[in-house]
Amino acid sequence: MSYLLYYSPDSANLVIRMILEELGAHYDDSEVPRRRSERDATFLRLNPRGLLPVLIDKANDTVLFETGAIALYLADRHGALAPSPQAAGHQEAQARANCLKWLFMLSNTLHADLRLCFYSERFVTQSSEIAPLRAAAAKRIQGHLALLEEMLAEHGGDHLLPWGLSVCDFYLGCCLRWSQLYPAGHAPMTAGEVERFPNLIRLLTALQRRPAVLRALNREGISGDAFIAPTVRLPARVADGVGAATA
Numbered sequence: 001m002s003y004l005l006y007y008s009p010d011s012a013n014l015v016i017r018m019i020l021e022e023l024g025a026h027y028d029d030s031e032v033p034r035r036r037s038e039r040d041a042t043f044l045r046l047n048p049r050g051l052l053p054v055l056i057d058k059a060n061d062t063v064l065f066e067t068g069a070i071a072l073y074l075a076d077r078h079g080a081l082a083p084s085p086q087a088a089g090h091q092e093a094q095a096r097a098n099c100l101k102w103l104f105m106l107s108n109t110l111h112a113d114l115r116l117c118f119y120s121e122r123f124v125t126q127s128s129e130i131a132p133l134r135a136a137a138a139k140r141i142q143g144h145l146a147l148l149e150e151m152l153a154e155h156g157g158d159h160l161l162p163w164g165l166s167v168c169d170f171y172l173g174c175c176l177r178w179s180q181l182y183p184a185g186h187a188p189m190t191a192g193e194v195e196r197f198p199n200l201i202r203l204l205t206a207l208q209r210r211p212a213v214l215r216a217l218n219r220e221g222i223s224g225d226a227f228i229a230p231t232v233r234l235p236a237r238v239a240d241g242v243g244a245a246t247a
């Protein structure tokens, strides 16, 4: 199996790169501009929304976008990093359901609210609305993290799912990285605030130690601790302007 990952360093593609590395999958990558408005027609044909990540499965010429969908596709294809959809018994069926629940929560709630912070200017008509929107999103994000912290505390493991290491861990790790970094100076949480979540810190520490994660970080040019009090790899993103584009 072989893949092509479209990326921009230290963007949402990092989730997928970590998963590809963990699976030991063979893949190439192709860099695209950081801003959606600068991505060309060829890329837009792959993802009409113009967003990263995009993954091509070369074995069957399949084009995938949406982080959660790509993560689950890879897990199912490789039979690793998620409980199998062919659940043989009650426990396996529950583990699969649990994985789907949290993966979708990360994708359509936590990541979606992070986008409200990163791209606030796109969701408003006047610049005076940006700070209140960002503050409201930050509050929601802190609530989501508190819920995830509780989930982890309940089973006390190093991974989000009691089942073991899954695609959810890589996705959550990146969301926590972004929560402390972006947008520069207005991140939903300061680096120190992550200390309020000792169970999440345990998960992040375990993630940072994985050789596959270190390889992925290296390929994206990220150094130091990527998840706890991280430092930004790139200059802050330049805003597209108020109401410049749809989310």
Ligand SMILES: N[C@@H](CCC(=O)N[C@@H](CS)C(=O)NCC(=O)O)C(=O)O
Residues within 6 Å of the ligand: 010, 011, 012, 013, 034, 035, 036, 037, 050, 051, 052, 053, 065, 066, 067, 068, 107, 111, 115, 119
């Ligand atoms: N729901 C999408 C969101 C992806 C996303 O936010 N991609 C960012 C990468 S950090 C992007 O392409 N941003 C460029 C832009 O919107 O200008 C997913 O999960 O794939």
